[in-house]
Amino acid sequence: MNKYKRLGKNTLLVFIGNAGSKLIGLVMLPFYTSWLSVEDYGVTDIINVYVSFLVSIVSCCIAESIFIFPKGQKVEKQKQYFSSGIVFVLQAFFVSFLLFGTVDFVSSIYGFSNSFTDYLWLIYGLMAATLLQQFFQQFTRSIDKMIVYGMAGIVLTLLTAICSFILIPLKGVVGYVLSLILANLFTGVYSFFFSGSYKYCSPGSVNNEYCREMLQYSVPLIPNGVMWWLVNALNRPIMETYVGLHGIGLFAVANKFPGIIAMIFTIFVSSWQISVLEEYGKDGYASFYNKIFRGVLLILLVLLVIVTFISKWLVSFFTSSDYLDAWIYIPVLTLGIFFSCVSGLAGSTFSAVRKSRYFFYSSVYGGLSSIVFNFLLIPLWGIWGAVLSVVLSFMVMSVSRVAYSWTYVKLTHIPRLLLMLLLTCIYIVSVCLTGSANSLVAGFITIGLLLLLNCDLLHLLKGKSLKDILRNEKEDKEDNKTMFIYRSGFH
Numbered sequence: 001m002n003k004y005k006r007l008g009k010n011t012l013l014v015f016i017g018n019a020g021s022k023l024i025g026l027v028m029l030p031f032y033t034s035w036l037s038v039e040d041y042g043v044t045d046i047i048n049v050y051v052s053f054l055v056s057i058v059s060c061c062i063a064e065s066i067f068i069f070p071k072g073q074k075v076e077k078q079k080q081y082f083s084s085g086i087v088f089v090l091q092a093f094f095v096s097f098l099l100f101g102t103v104d105f106v107s108s109i110y111g112f113s114n115s116f117t118d119y120l121w122l123i124y125g126l127m128a129a130t131l132l133q134q135f136f137q138q139f140t141r142s143i144d145k146m147i148v149y150g151m152a153g154i155v156l157t158l159l160t161a162i163c164s165f166i167l168i169p170l171k172g173v174v175g176y177v178l179s180l181i182l183a184n185l186f187t188g189v190y191s192f193f194f195s196g197s198y199k200y201c202s203p204g205s206v207n208n209e210y211c212r213e214m215l216q217y218s219v220p221l222i223p224n225g226v227m228w229w230l231v232n233a234l235n236r237p238i239m240e241t242y243v244g245l246h247g248i249g250l251f252a253v254a255n256k257f258p259g260i261i262a263m264i265f266t267i268f269v270s271s272w273q274i275s276v277l278e279e280y281g282k283d284g285y286a287s288f289y290n291k292i293f294r295g296v297l298l299i300l301l302v303l304l305v306i307v308t309f310i311s312k313w314l315v316s317f318f319t320s321s322d323y324l325d326a327w328i329y330i331p332v333l334t335l336g337i338f339f340s341c342v343s344g345l346a347g348s349t350f351s352a353v354r355k356s357r358y359f360f361y362s363s364v365y366g367g368l369s370s371i372v373f374n375f376l377l378i379p380l381w382g383i384w385g386a387v388l389s390v391v392l393s394f395m396v397m398s399v400s401r402v403a404y405s406w407t408y409v410k411l412t413h414i415p416r417l418l419l420m421l422l423l424t425c426i427y428i429v430s431v432c433l434t435g436s437a438n439s440l441v442a443g444f445i446t447i448g449l450l451l452l453l454n455c456d457l458l459h460l461l462k463g464k465s466l467k468d469i470l471r472n473e474k475e476d477k478e479d480n481k482t483m484f485i486y487r488s489g490f491h
Contacts (some may be wrong), residue, residue: 024157026260026318033253033319035168036176041323042248044176046115046240047123049233054127055134056225058096062088063131064221065214067138068277069349073202077210084137084211089135091245093128100124122177129181133188140195148195155190159183182351203406210335217356224359227367231393232340235374235386243382251383254329257314258337261303265341268296275349280352293345300341302423304334308428328435331428332387337395338421344400349408359406366397431473 032041066085069079098286106116116123133156160183167175192198196450239248272292281284307314311330315323345360350358370393377385402411 001054010354022272023260023263024160026256028161028271029253029256029318030320031164032168032176033323036172038249038322039245040173040249041252042240042245043119043173044094046236046247047119047126047173047177047250049125049229049236050116050123051130052233053229054096054123054225055131055442056222056229058092058127059089059131059135059219060092060215060357061218061225062214063134063138065218066135067142067473068217069142069210069442070139071142071277076205078143079200079202079205080207080210081214082197083202083205085214086201086217087133087141087206088211089131090337096127097126103272115245119173119177120175122181122303125181126177126184128190133184133191134197136191139197139200140191143195143197145175148191151194152191154189155175156183156187159186191324217354220294220360224356224363227363227370228358230367230370231363231397232276232390234370235378235389236373238378239383239386242378247383250323250326251329251386253315253319254321254326254387255333258304258307258334261300261307261334262337262340263301265296265337265344269344273351274461276348276352278353280349286409289349290353292413294413294417296345297342297422300338301420304338304424305427307331307334308431311431328432329370329383331431332391335425335428336387336391336394338484339391339398339422342398343401346405349405350401353408358401362397362400362404365400369393370394 032044036044036222062085065305066081070081073081103117104120106112107120137149137152140152160179162181164176167179169175171178235250235251276289279288308331312324312327312331317326319326343366347359347362350356370389373389373392374386377389379385381388
Protein backbone atom coordinates (compact mmCIF):
# COMPACT_ATOMS: atom_id res chain seq x y z
CA MET A 1 0.00 0.00 0.00
CA ASN A 2 1.53 3.36 -1.05
CA LYS A 3 1.83 6.29 1.28
CA TYR A 4 -1.20 8.15 -0.10
CA LYS A 5 -3.53 5.18 0.15
CA ARG A 6 -2.33 4.40 3.65
CA LEU A 7 -2.83 8.02 4.70
CA GLY A 8 -6.37 7.92 3.31
CA LYS A 9 -7.18 4.60 5.02
CA ASN A 10 -5.80 5.73 8.37
CA THR A 11 -7.66 9.03 8.10
CA LEU A 12 -10.95 7.20 7.49
CA LEU A 13 -10.48 4.86 10.44
CA VAL A 14 -9.34 7.63 12.76
CA PHE A 15 -12.31 9.70 11.58
CA ILE A 16 -14.68 6.91 12.55
CA GLY A 17 -12.89 6.59 15.87
CA ASN A 18 -13.06 10.26 16.73
CA ALA A 19 -15.74 12.03 14.69
CA GLY A 20 -18.69 10.75 16.63
CA SER A 21 -17.25 11.61 20.02
CA LYS A 22 -16.33 15.08 18.79
CA LEU A 23 -19.53 15.76 16.88
CA ILE A 24 -21.73 14.65 19.76
CA GLY A 25 -21.25 18.05 21.35
CA LEU A 26 -22.71 19.72 18.26
CA VAL A 27 -25.47 17.16 17.73
CA MET A 28 -26.51 17.44 21.37
CA LEU A 29 -26.16 21.25 21.45
CA PRO A 30 -29.88 21.94 20.86
CA PHE A 31 -30.69 19.68 23.80
CA TYR A 32 -27.92 21.06 26.02
CA THR A 33 -29.07 24.65 25.41
CA SER A 34 -32.70 23.72 26.13
CA TRP A 35 -31.88 21.77 29.29
CA LEU A 36 -29.26 24.21 30.62
CA SER A 37 -29.31 27.96 31.11
CA VAL A 38 -26.53 30.08 29.58
CA GLU A 39 -24.87 30.21 33.01
CA ASP A 40 -25.11 26.42 33.50
CA TYR A 41 -23.70 25.82 30.05
CA GLY A 42 -20.86 28.13 31.02
CA VAL A 43 -20.22 25.91 34.06
CA THR A 44 -20.02 22.77 31.89
CA ASP A 45 -17.53 24.50 29.62
CA ILE A 46 -15.24 25.59 32.43
CA ILE A 47 -15.38 22.07 33.94
CA ASN A 48 -14.18 20.67 30.61
CA VAL A 49 -11.43 23.27 30.60
CA TYR A 50 -10.19 22.17 34.02
CA VAL A 51 -10.33 18.50 33.02
CA SER A 52 -8.33 19.05 29.83
CA PHE A 53 -5.64 20.75 31.89
CA LEU A 54 -5.52 18.11 34.61
CA VAL A 55 -5.36 15.15 32.22
CA SER A 56 -2.04 16.39 30.83
CA ILE A 57 -0.59 17.21 34.24
CA VAL A 58 -1.66 14.10 36.13
CA SER A 59 -0.79 11.63 33.35
CA CYS A 60 2.48 13.32 32.31
CA CYS A 61 1.08 12.92 28.76
CA ILE A 62 1.76 9.15 28.95
CA ALA A 63 -0.95 8.48 26.36
CA GLU A 64 1.30 10.06 23.72
CA SER A 65 4.10 7.65 24.54
CA ILE A 66 1.90 4.56 24.66
CA PHE A 67 1.06 5.20 21.00
CA ILE A 68 4.60 5.85 19.78
CA PHE A 69 6.87 3.43 21.67
CA PRO A 70 5.06 0.06 21.36
CA LYS A 71 4.31 0.63 17.66
CA GLY A 72 6.11 -1.89 15.45
CA GLN A 73 7.78 -3.65 18.40
CA LYS A 74 7.69 -7.35 19.25
CA VAL A 75 4.86 -8.55 21.45
CA GLU A 76 7.05 -8.95 24.52
CA LYS A 77 8.22 -5.34 24.32
CA GLN A 78 4.67 -4.15 23.76
CA LYS A 79 3.65 -5.97 26.96
CA GLN A 80 6.40 -4.23 28.86
CA TYR A 81 5.46 -0.80 27.59
CA PHE A 82 1.74 -1.32 28.23
CA SER A 83 2.08 -2.89 31.67
CA SER A 84 4.54 -0.24 32.81
CA GLY A 85 2.22 2.48 31.56
CA ILE A 86 -0.74 1.00 33.44
CA VAL A 87 1.19 0.98 36.70
CA PHE A 88 2.16 4.61 36.19
CA VAL A 89 -1.45 5.61 35.47
CA LEU A 90 -2.69 3.91 38.66
CA GLN A 91 -0.01 5.69 40.68
CA ALA A 92 -1.06 8.98 39.11
CA PHE A 93 -4.68 8.34 40.12
CA PHE A 94 -3.63 7.74 43.74
CA VAL A 95 -1.44 10.83 44.02
CA SER A 96 -4.04 13.08 42.39
CA PHE A 97 -6.72 11.68 44.74
CA LEU A 98 -4.66 12.80 47.72
CA LEU A 99 -4.15 16.25 46.18
CA PHE A 100 -7.85 16.66 45.43
CA GLY A 101 -8.66 15.63 48.98
CA THR A 102 -6.26 18.29 50.28
CA VAL A 103 -7.88 20.97 48.10
CA ASP A 104 -11.32 19.90 49.30
CA PHE A 105 -10.24 20.08 52.93
CA VAL A 106 -8.58 23.50 52.61
CA SER A 107 -11.46 25.03 50.63
CA SER A 108 -14.02 23.81 53.17
CA ILE A 109 -12.06 25.36 56.06
CA TYR A 110 -11.47 28.75 54.43
CA GLY A 111 -14.75 28.93 52.52
CA PHE A 112 -13.29 29.07 49.01
CA SER A 113 -15.96 28.72 46.36
CA ASN A 114 -15.79 28.77 42.56
CA SER A 115 -16.56 26.42 39.68
CA PHE A 116 -13.55 24.24 40.50
CA THR A 117 -14.20 23.72 44.21
CA ASP A 118 -17.98 23.39 43.77
CA TYR A 119 -17.57 20.46 41.36
CA LEU A 120 -14.22 19.16 42.64
CA TRP A 121 -14.90 15.43 42.79
CA LEU A 122 -16.88 15.42 39.56
CA ILE A 123 -13.86 17.01 37.90
CA TYR A 124 -11.64 14.30 39.40
CA GLY A 125 -13.95 11.56 38.17
CA LEU A 126 -14.11 12.96 34.65
CA MET A 127 -10.35 13.46 34.58
CA ALA A 128 -9.69 9.84 35.63
CA ALA A 129 -12.24 8.39 33.20
CA THR A 130 -10.94 10.50 30.30
CA LEU A 131 -7.32 9.57 31.00
CA LEU A 132 -8.10 5.86 31.17
CA GLN A 133 -10.10 5.97 27.96
CA GLN A 134 -7.36 7.89 26.10
CA PHE A 135 -4.64 5.53 27.32
CA PHE A 136 -6.46 2.38 26.18
CA GLN A 137 -7.55 3.89 22.88
CA GLN A 138 -4.04 5.12 22.03
CA PHE A 139 -2.58 1.69 22.74
CA THR A 140 -5.28 0.16 20.55
CA ARG A 141 -4.06 2.38 17.72
CA SER A 142 -0.44 1.53 18.47
CA ILE A 143 -1.02 -2.23 18.00
CA ASP A 144 -2.92 -1.54 14.75
CA LYS A 145 -6.37 -2.55 16.00
CA MET A 146 -7.84 0.26 13.93
CA ILE A 147 -11.29 -1.31 13.55
CA VAL A 148 -11.68 -1.48 17.32
CA TYR A 149 -10.27 2.03 17.54
CA GLY A 150 -12.97 3.24 15.17
CA MET A 151 -15.75 1.37 16.96
CA ALA A 152 -14.62 2.83 20.29
CA GLY A 153 -15.51 6.27 18.97
CA ILE A 154 -18.98 5.06 18.03
CA VAL A 155 -19.46 3.48 21.47
CA LEU A 156 -18.40 6.71 23.18
CA THR A 157 -20.82 8.72 21.05
CA LEU A 158 -23.82 6.49 21.67
CA LEU A 159 -23.19 6.19 25.41
CA THR A 160 -22.74 9.96 25.78
CA ALA A 161 -26.05 10.61 24.03
CA ILE A 162 -27.96 7.96 25.99
CA CYS A 163 -26.59 9.03 29.36
CA SER A 164 -27.20 12.70 28.56
CA PHE A 165 -30.87 12.16 27.74
CA ILE A 166 -31.32 10.30 31.01
CA LEU A 167 -29.23 12.35 33.42
CA ILE A 168 -29.10 16.00 32.31
CA PRO A 169 -32.88 16.70 32.52
CA LEU A 170 -32.80 15.23 36.04
CA LYS A 171 -29.48 16.53 37.40
CA GLY A 172 -28.50 19.51 35.23
CA VAL A 173 -24.77 20.24 35.32
CA VAL A 174 -24.13 17.22 37.56
CA GLY A 175 -25.96 15.00 35.08
CA TYR A 176 -23.86 16.41 32.23
CA VAL A 177 -20.60 15.50 33.97
CA LEU A 178 -21.86 12.09 35.08
CA SER A 179 -22.88 11.23 31.51
CA LEU A 180 -19.33 11.97 30.31
CA ILE A 181 -17.78 9.95 33.13
CA LEU A 182 -19.89 6.88 32.42
CA ALA A 183 -19.40 7.12 28.65
CA ASN A 184 -15.61 7.39 28.95
CA LEU A 185 -15.36 4.56 31.50
CA PHE A 186 -17.36 2.10 29.43
CA THR A 187 -15.53 3.07 26.23
CA GLY A 188 -12.20 2.49 27.93
CA VAL A 189 -13.37 -0.95 29.05
CA TYR A 190 -14.53 -1.69 25.49
CA SER A 191 -11.13 -0.76 24.02
CA PHE A 192 -9.29 -2.75 26.67
CA PHE A 193 -11.11 -6.01 26.02
CA PHE A 194 -12.11 -5.92 22.36
CA SER A 195 -8.65 -4.85 21.15
CA GLY A 196 -7.06 -7.66 23.13
CA SER A 197 -5.11 -5.14 25.19
CA TYR A 198 -5.77 -7.21 28.30
CA LYS A 199 -3.38 -9.81 26.83
CA TYR A 200 -0.59 -7.24 27.10
CA CYS A 201 -1.28 -6.51 30.75
CA SER A 202 1.08 -8.55 32.92
CA PRO A 203 2.52 -7.60 36.34
CA GLY A 204 5.65 -9.56 35.47
CA SER A 205 6.22 -7.36 32.40
CA VAL A 206 6.48 -4.10 34.35
CA ASN A 207 9.81 -2.55 33.49
CA ASN A 208 10.97 0.64 35.14
CA GLU A 209 13.42 1.34 32.34
CA TYR A 210 10.65 1.21 29.75
CA CYS A 211 8.49 3.48 31.89
CA ARG A 212 11.40 5.89 32.22
CA GLU A 213 11.91 5.82 28.45
CA MET A 214 8.28 6.74 27.82
CA LEU A 215 8.37 9.48 30.42
CA GLN A 216 11.55 10.94 28.93
CA TYR A 217 9.55 11.52 25.77
CA SER A 218 6.23 12.51 27.35
CA VAL A 219 7.34 14.69 30.28
CA PRO A 220 8.63 17.47 27.97
CA LEU A 221 5.12 17.44 26.53
CA ILE A 222 3.65 18.51 29.89
CA PRO A 223 4.76 22.12 29.49
CA ASN A 224 3.51 21.87 25.93
CA GLY A 225 0.12 20.72 27.22
CA VAL A 226 0.10 23.46 29.85
CA MET A 227 1.03 26.11 27.33
CA TRP A 228 -1.57 24.81 24.89
CA TRP A 229 -4.11 25.05 27.69
CA LEU A 230 -3.01 28.61 28.39
CA VAL A 231 -3.61 29.50 24.77
CA ASN A 232 -6.92 27.70 24.38
CA ALA A 233 -8.48 27.78 27.83
CA LEU A 234 -6.90 30.31 30.22
CA ASN A 235 -9.53 32.81 29.14
CA ARG A 236 -12.32 30.87 30.89
CA PRO A 237 -11.15 31.37 34.52
CA ILE A 238 -10.37 35.01 33.75
CA MET A 239 -13.75 35.46 32.08
CA GLU A 240 -15.45 34.00 35.14
CA THR A 241 -14.05 36.98 37.08
CA TYR A 242 -14.68 39.76 34.55
CA VAL A 243 -17.73 38.71 32.47
CA GLY A 244 -19.30 35.92 34.53
CA LEU A 245 -20.64 32.49 33.63
CA HIS A 246 -23.13 34.01 31.17
CA GLY A 247 -20.24 35.32 29.06
CA ILE A 248 -18.49 31.94 29.25
CA GLY A 249 -21.68 30.27 28.05
CA LEU A 250 -21.89 32.51 24.98
CA PHE A 251 -18.18 32.04 24.27
CA ALA A 252 -18.54 28.25 24.61
CA VAL A 253 -21.41 28.13 22.12
CA ALA A 254 -19.55 30.35 19.65
CA ASN A 255 -16.42 28.22 19.97
CA LYS A 256 -18.39 25.04 19.33
CA PHE A 257 -18.80 25.64 15.60
CA PRO A 258 -15.23 26.55 14.56
CA GLY A 259 -14.26 23.73 16.90
CA ILE A 260 -15.78 21.32 14.36
CA ILE A 261 -13.09 22.39 11.90
CA ALA A 262 -10.48 21.76 14.58
CA MET A 263 -12.02 18.35 15.24
CA ILE A 264 -11.85 17.34 11.58
CA PHE A 265 -8.29 18.55 11.35
CA THR A 266 -7.26 16.76 14.56
CA ILE A 267 -8.61 13.53 13.11
CA PHE A 268 -6.57 14.07 9.98
CA VAL A 269 -3.42 14.86 11.97
CA SER A 270 -3.78 11.59 13.92
CA SER A 271 -3.40 9.66 10.66
CA TRP A 272 -1.01 12.22 9.17
CA GLN A 273 1.30 11.61 12.12
CA ILE A 274 1.47 7.92 11.20
CA SER A 275 2.43 8.78 7.61
CA VAL A 276 5.08 11.25 8.76
CA LEU A 277 6.61 8.64 11.07
CA GLU A 278 6.68 6.10 8.23
CA GLU A 279 7.79 8.34 5.37
CA TYR A 280 10.28 10.67 7.06
CA GLY A 281 13.72 10.31 5.49
CA LYS A 282 12.49 8.51 2.38
CA ASP A 283 12.79 9.79 -1.18
CA GLY A 284 10.07 12.23 -2.11
CA TYR A 285 9.13 13.07 1.47
CA ALA A 286 9.53 16.83 1.01
CA SER A 287 7.25 16.83 -2.05
CA PHE A 288 4.71 14.62 -0.26
CA TYR A 289 4.75 16.88 2.80
CA ASN A 290 4.30 20.08 0.82
CA LYS A 291 1.45 18.74 -1.32
CA ILE A 292 -0.51 17.65 1.73
CA PHE A 293 0.32 20.86 3.62
CA ARG A 294 -0.87 23.12 0.78
CA GLY A 295 -4.01 21.09 0.16
CA VAL A 296 -5.05 21.01 3.80
CA LEU A 297 -4.51 24.74 4.30
CA LEU A 298 -6.60 25.57 1.25
CA ILE A 299 -9.46 23.41 2.48
CA LEU A 300 -9.20 25.04 5.91
CA LEU A 301 -9.41 28.53 4.43
CA VAL A 302 -12.48 27.68 2.38
CA LEU A 303 -14.11 26.12 5.44
CA LEU A 304 -13.37 29.26 7.46
CA VAL A 305 -15.12 31.43 4.91
CA ILE A 306 -18.12 29.11 4.73
CA VAL A 307 -18.48 28.87 8.52
CA THR A 308 -18.22 32.65 8.78
CA PHE A 309 -20.90 33.13 6.12
CA ILE A 310 -23.41 30.83 7.84
CA SER A 311 -22.47 31.64 11.45
CA LYS A 312 -25.70 33.41 12.40
CA TRP A 313 -27.81 30.66 10.89
CA LEU A 314 -25.80 27.99 12.74
CA VAL A 315 -26.43 29.54 16.14
CA SER A 316 -30.13 30.14 15.49
CA PHE A 317 -30.60 26.59 14.21
CA PHE A 318 -28.69 24.70 16.90
CA THR A 319 -29.46 26.73 20.01
CA SER A 320 -32.27 28.50 21.78
CA SER A 321 -32.81 32.24 21.35
CA ASP A 322 -30.92 32.95 24.59
CA TYR A 323 -27.66 32.08 22.83
CA LEU A 324 -28.16 34.00 19.56
CA ASP A 325 -25.69 36.78 20.45
CA ALA A 326 -22.89 34.21 20.31
CA TRP A 327 -22.80 34.20 16.48
CA ILE A 328 -20.76 37.40 16.13
CA TYR A 329 -17.72 35.77 17.79
CA ILE A 330 -17.61 32.79 15.42
CA PRO A 331 -15.79 34.47 12.48
CA VAL A 332 -12.76 35.53 14.52
CA LEU A 333 -12.64 32.25 16.44
CA THR A 334 -12.46 30.42 13.12
CA LEU A 335 -9.29 32.36 12.38
CA GLY A 336 -7.82 31.14 15.66
CA ILE A 337 -8.66 27.56 14.66
CA PHE A 338 -6.80 28.06 11.38
CA PHE A 339 -3.60 29.01 13.19
CA SER A 340 -4.12 26.09 15.58
CA CYS A 341 -4.31 23.74 12.60
CA VAL A 342 -1.13 25.18 11.10
CA SER A 343 0.58 24.48 14.43
CA GLY A 344 -0.58 20.87 14.35
CA LEU A 345 0.59 20.31 10.78
CA ALA A 346 4.03 21.76 11.38
CA GLY A 347 4.39 19.99 14.73
CA SER A 348 4.00 16.53 13.19
CA THR A 349 7.61 16.78 12.06
CA PHE A 350 8.79 17.00 15.67
CA SER A 351 7.43 13.52 16.44
CA ALA A 352 9.21 12.04 13.43
CA VAL A 353 12.59 13.44 14.47
CA ARG A 354 11.95 12.72 18.18
CA LYS A 355 12.48 16.38 19.03
CA SER A 356 9.64 16.91 21.47
CA ARG A 357 11.42 19.96 22.89
CA TYR A 358 10.23 21.92 19.86
CA PHE A 359 6.67 21.31 21.01
CA PHE A 360 7.73 22.86 24.28
CA TYR A 361 9.54 25.86 22.83
CA SER A 362 6.75 26.84 20.46
CA SER A 363 4.07 26.29 23.08
CA VAL A 364 5.94 28.47 25.56
CA TYR A 365 5.77 31.32 23.07
CA GLY A 366 2.05 30.77 22.62
CA GLY A 367 1.41 30.30 26.34
CA LEU A 368 3.27 33.43 27.39
CA SER A 369 1.47 35.39 24.68
CA SER A 370 -1.84 34.05 25.98
CA ILE A 371 -1.09 35.18 29.54
CA VAL A 372 -0.26 38.69 28.35
CA PHE A 373 -3.17 39.01 25.92
CA ASN A 374 -5.81 37.53 28.23
CA PHE A 375 -4.93 39.63 31.26
CA LEU A 376 -4.62 42.73 29.09
CA LEU A 377 -7.60 42.38 26.75
CA ILE A 378 -10.34 40.62 28.75
CA PRO A 379 -10.60 43.36 31.43
CA LEU A 380 -10.81 45.92 28.59
CA TRP A 381 -13.07 44.22 26.05
CA GLY A 382 -14.68 41.28 27.85
CA ILE A 383 -15.63 38.43 25.51
CA TRP A 384 -14.00 40.13 22.53
CA GLY A 385 -10.76 40.29 24.50
CA ALA A 386 -10.90 36.52 25.04
CA VAL A 387 -11.60 35.93 21.35
CA LEU A 388 -8.71 38.09 20.17
CA SER A 389 -6.37 36.50 22.71
CA VAL A 390 -7.06 33.07 21.24
CA VAL A 391 -6.29 34.23 17.71
CA LEU A 392 -3.10 36.11 18.57
CA SER A 393 -1.72 33.34 20.77
CA PHE A 394 -2.31 30.61 18.20
CA MET A 395 -0.74 32.83 15.55
CA VAL A 396 2.43 33.19 17.62
CA MET A 397 2.56 29.43 18.19
CA SER A 398 2.00 28.55 14.53
CA VAL A 399 4.72 30.89 13.28
CA SER A 400 7.25 29.44 15.73
CA ARG A 401 6.42 25.82 14.81
CA VAL A 402 6.71 26.49 11.12
CA ALA A 403 10.10 28.11 11.79
CA TYR A 404 11.36 25.11 13.80
CA SER A 405 10.07 22.52 11.31
CA TRP A 406 11.82 24.41 8.50
CA THR A 407 15.09 22.78 9.59
CA TYR A 408 13.80 19.37 8.51
CA VAL A 409 11.51 20.16 5.60
CA LYS A 410 11.12 23.46 3.80
CA LEU A 411 7.67 24.74 2.82
CA THR A 412 6.85 26.03 -0.64
CA HIS A 413 4.21 28.43 -1.99
CA ILE A 414 4.39 30.65 1.09
CA PRO A 415 3.43 33.89 -0.76
CA ARG A 416 0.36 32.22 -2.25
CA LEU A 417 -0.77 30.88 1.12
CA LEU A 418 -0.27 34.25 2.80
CA LEU A 419 -2.32 35.99 0.09
CA MET A 420 -5.17 33.51 0.56
CA LEU A 421 -5.03 34.06 4.31
CA LEU A 422 -5.15 37.83 3.83
CA LEU A 423 -8.27 37.56 1.65
CA THR A 424 -9.96 35.39 4.25
CA CYS A 425 -9.08 37.83 7.02
CA ILE A 426 -10.56 40.72 5.01
CA TYR A 427 -13.86 38.89 4.76
CA ILE A 428 -13.91 37.96 8.48
CA VAL A 429 -13.12 41.53 9.54
CA SER A 430 -15.88 42.86 7.28
CA VAL A 431 -18.39 40.55 8.96
CA CYS A 432 -17.34 41.73 12.43
CA LEU A 433 -17.41 45.41 11.52
CA THR A 434 -20.80 45.31 9.75
CA GLY A 435 -22.40 42.90 12.20
CA SER A 436 -23.72 40.87 9.29
CA ALA A 437 -22.57 37.68 7.64
CA ASN A 438 -25.17 38.00 4.87
CA SER A 439 -23.09 39.91 2.35
CA LEU A 440 -23.46 37.59 -0.62
CA VAL A 441 -21.18 39.66 -2.83
CA ALA A 442 -18.32 39.69 -0.33
CA GLY A 443 -18.76 36.01 0.44
CA PHE A 444 -18.81 34.81 -3.15
CA ILE A 445 -15.97 37.09 -4.20
CA THR A 446 -13.79 35.81 -1.38
CA ILE A 447 -14.56 32.17 -2.06
CA GLY A 448 -13.99 32.74 -5.78
CA LEU A 449 -10.60 34.33 -5.22
CA LEU A 450 -9.57 31.48 -2.93
CA LEU A 451 -10.50 28.95 -5.58
CA LEU A 452 -8.75 30.83 -8.35
CA LEU A 453 -5.53 31.03 -6.37
CA ASN A 454 -5.16 27.28 -6.05
CA CYS A 455 -4.84 25.09 -9.12
CA ASP A 456 -5.14 21.86 -7.13
CA LEU A 457 -8.72 22.56 -6.10
CA LEU A 458 -9.61 23.70 -9.60
CA HIS A 459 -8.36 20.36 -10.88
CA LEU A 460 -10.52 18.62 -8.33
CA LEU A 461 -13.56 20.57 -9.50
CA LYS A 462 -12.85 19.43 -13.04
CA GLY A 463 -13.30 15.86 -11.91
CA LYS A 464 -9.78 14.69 -11.25
CA SER A 465 -9.12 12.65 -8.17
CA LEU A 466 -6.72 13.73 -5.47
CA LYS A 467 -4.68 10.63 -6.26
CA ASP A 468 -4.26 11.73 -9.90
CA ILE A 469 -3.31 15.24 -8.88
CA LEU A 470 -0.68 14.02 -6.45
CA ARG A 471 0.73 11.63 -9.09
CA ASN A 472 0.61 13.77 -12.17
CA GLU A 473 0.94 17.35 -11.05
CA LYS A 474 3.99 18.81 -12.72
CA GLU A 475 6.38 20.08 -10.11
CA ASP A 476 7.01 23.75 -10.57
CA LYS A 477 10.35 25.42 -10.31
CA GLU A 478 9.91 26.18 -6.67
CA ASP A 479 9.19 22.56 -5.81
CA ASN A 480 12.28 21.41 -7.68
CA LYS A 481 14.36 23.69 -5.54
CA THR A 482 12.93 22.27 -2.30
CA MET A 483 15.75 21.07 -0.10
CA PHE A 484 15.09 18.34 2.41
CA ILE A 485 17.56 17.83 5.18
CA TYR A 486 17.57 14.36 6.64
CA ARG A 487 19.28 14.01 9.99
CA SER A 488 20.16 10.35 10.52
CA GLY A 489 20.02 9.09 14.05
CA PHE A 490 17.62 11.89 15.10
CA HIS A 491 20.28 13.72 17.09
